[in-house]
Amino acid sequence: xxxxxxxxxxxxxxxxxxxxxxxxxxxxxxxxxxxxxxxxxxxxxxxxxxxxxxxxxxxxxxxxxxxxxxxxxxxxxxxxxxxxxxxxxxxxxxxxxxxxxxxxxxxxxxxxx
Amino acid sequence: xxxxxxxxxxxxxxxxxxxxxxxxxxxxxxxxxxxxxxxxxxxxxxxxxxxxxxxxxxxxxxxxxxxxxxxxxxxxxxxxxxxxxxxxxxxxxxxxxxxxxxxxxxxxx
Numbered sequence: 001x002x003x004x005x006x007x008x009x010x011x012x013x014x015x016x017x018x019x020x021x022x023x024x025x026x027x028x029x030x031x032x033x034x035x036x037x038x039x040x041x042x043x044x045x046x047x048x049x050x051x052x053x054x055x056x057x058x059x060x061x062x063x064x065x066x067x068x069x070x071x072x073x074x075x076x077x078x079x080x081x082x083x084x085x086x087x088x089x090x091x092x093x094x095x096x097x098x099x100x101x102x103x104x105x106x107x108x109x110x111x112x113x
Numbered sequence: 114x115x116x117x118x119x120x121x122x123x124x125x126x127x128x129x130x131x132x133x134x135x136x137x138x139x140x141x142x143x144x145x146x147x148x149x150x151x152x153x154x155x156x157x158x159x160x161x162x163x164x165x166x167x168x169x170x171x172x173x174x175x176x177x178x179x180x181x182x183x184x185x186x187x188x189x190x191x192x193x194x195x196x197x198x199x200x201x202x203x204x205x206x207x208x209x210x211x212x213x214x215x216x217x218x219x220x221x222x
Contacts, residue, residue, distance in 0.1 A: 031208050042214035043157075043200070050208065058209070090156055094208060101147055102202075102210055104156030 002027040006091050006105035013112055019078040021108050023091030031094040032074040033102065034058075034066060036087040043090065049074055081112045116140050119201050119213035126220050129190045134216045136201030137183040146184050147210065148177050149200040157200055160186075191220045 004025040013019050025032065034046040045058030047066040055066050063085060065077045078085055088109050092102040120135045136146070145164050149157035161170040163179035170177045174195065176187040186199055198217045202210040 033209070035212075040214065043202075043212040045209055045211070048209055092156075092210075100208075101159045101162055103159065104149075106156050107154075 004091060004093055004103055004105045006089075006108050008108060009106065010109045011111070013081050013110070015081060015083060015112055017081050019081050019110065021076045021078075021089055021091075021110070023074050023076065023105060024072055025091075025093040025103075026072065027093055027095075027103065028071060029093035029095055029103075030071070031100075031102075032068070033092045033094075034064070034074065034076045035090045035092065036060065036085075037090060037107075038087050046076065046089075047074075078110075081110075083112050086110060086112045116205075116211050117201055117203050117213035119199075119216050121216060122214070123217045124219070126188075126191055126218070128192060128220055128222050131187070131189045131191070133188070134186040134199055134218070135183060136186070136213055138203045139182075140203055140205040140211075142205050143203060144206075145204040146179055147202040147204070148184070148186055149202065151198045151200055151215070160199075188218070191218075193220045193222050196220045 007022045030051045033048045035043040044060045049068040091105040094100045094102040148160040151157045161177040166181045198215045200215045202212045
């Protein structure tokens with residue numbers, strides 16, 4: 001069955017370190033998204049991609065970057081981790097074009113100490 | 114300004130006690146409204162998509178409806194296994210999804 005997987009599921013890192021969260025989908029979807037989820041804020045869009053070599057900033061993109069070198073993967077990089085980036089991160093994908101629902105991974109819980 | 118607002122934030126129901134969750138949005142040019150269920154420690158799970166005012170979708174004890182400015186998720190005779198956080202998302206430009214903060218539903222046996 002097609003799926004979307006995130007790794008690692010849990011990570012603790014130190015302030016200032018570079019961290020990369022992986023997202024891999026086997027749906028062959030063109031659209032991929034990264035969200036963070038915090039109490040009181042819900043899911044907020046960090047970055048998104050509509051296809052290979054395409055990346056776009058979301059509403060909370062400062063301190064994060066993504067790259068899309070193939071259809072299956074959209075890694076999220078925290079350039080210099082800050083305590084404010086402690087959160088649960090979700091990756092999602094959807095078919096190209098509009099109106100299609102997004103499918104989510106199981107999430108990565110990141111703690112920055 | 115929030116584009117998607119969900120209410121109530123939390124809801125406790127007795128088993129069998131029907132109720133509704135609300136999702137209101139301020140965006141214009143809605144392309145789609147999506148309902149998701151999220152269990153603790155898991156990613157959101159897709160439930161419904163609604164595209165136009167007047168549309169309704171049903172799945173077991175859940176029924177979603179859409180008007181021009183809001184959507185309702187009706188839960189009929191809920192069971193404890195319906196306990197979860199229900200999220201609403203809108204798509205109004207591009208293919209991005211914008212989420213509300215969710216309603217935490219607890220169904221008491």
